[in-house]
Amino acid sequence: MKNVFKVSLLAVCIALTVGCNDKTETKVTTSKTATSESVASFATDQDKVAYAIGASFSRYVEGTLEKQAEFGMTLDKEMIIDGISDTLRGHAKLTDDEIMDTLQKYDETVKVAVTKKKAENKVKMAVEAKKFLDENAKVKGVTVTDSGLQYSVIKKADGPKPKLTDTVRVDYVGTLMDGTEFDNSIKRGQPAKFPLNRVIPGWT
Structure with a gap:
């Protein structure tokens, strides 16, 4: 049985x-x-x-x-x-x-x-991602790197730049392309701690 x-x-x-x-x-x-x-x-x-x-x-x-x-x-x-x-x-x-x-x-x-279904979703997401990045690249203040990474500086800092071996404390808000928020350290009231040599591309 x-x-x-x-x-x-x-x-x-x-x-x-x-x-x-x-x-x-x-x-x-x-x-x-x-x-x-x-x-x-x-x-x-x-x-x-x-x-x-x-x-x-x-x-x-x-x-x-x-x-x-x-x-x-x-x-x-x-x-x-x-x-x-x-x-x-x-x-x-x-x-x-x-x-x-x-x-x-x-x-x-x-x-x-x-x-x-996964294959269909992958194709759909790729199309939506390209459209989002193409439009976002035109937004004033957005910088596009050689790798395709896009970022904008909200407030420029003048302090010392951390090294890859340093651990930093940061506040961040994570959202999807449609604006849906999936993470927010500010709402949690506690900055996140990351060693810079272990974060995803874009943080460094």
Whole structure:
């Protein structure tokens, strides 16, 4: 049995979806609108644990569900629910070998889709990056180096220039091409410390 579960976690996560809650009855009483507060009651603690296991599993795969649309892969939710239900009841329609073979083949399909998506994104990002750099190079005060690096001096300093072997403390703001901020030492209230001989090109 254990070998059945050695297929790619990515394939399994993408394969599983959550839905069709109205297909079976449950001993849980909840409000119609989900809230951050617990509104459910259970007959026994064991029922609560059982429900929590199902809910936890659903939350675990929830983050992968949107990937189906990105990769152009859709699976029949009813068949997925049937597969889970049948197996838990001890009458799965596939043998362990068939399950593993099917998921391994699906794993390969996922890998191909991921590789294709990465290649498409790489081309798209390259086009967007070139457009951004071409436009940014025309901005007043921007200097373009021989390597293509672009920078502008916000405030010129007149202090001693640090050596490559020095460690410096700096404040910085990191943004994407669209202006989305992904890091900000100023907001953290603590400058970052870097040895100059270990930073990315552009810092030195």
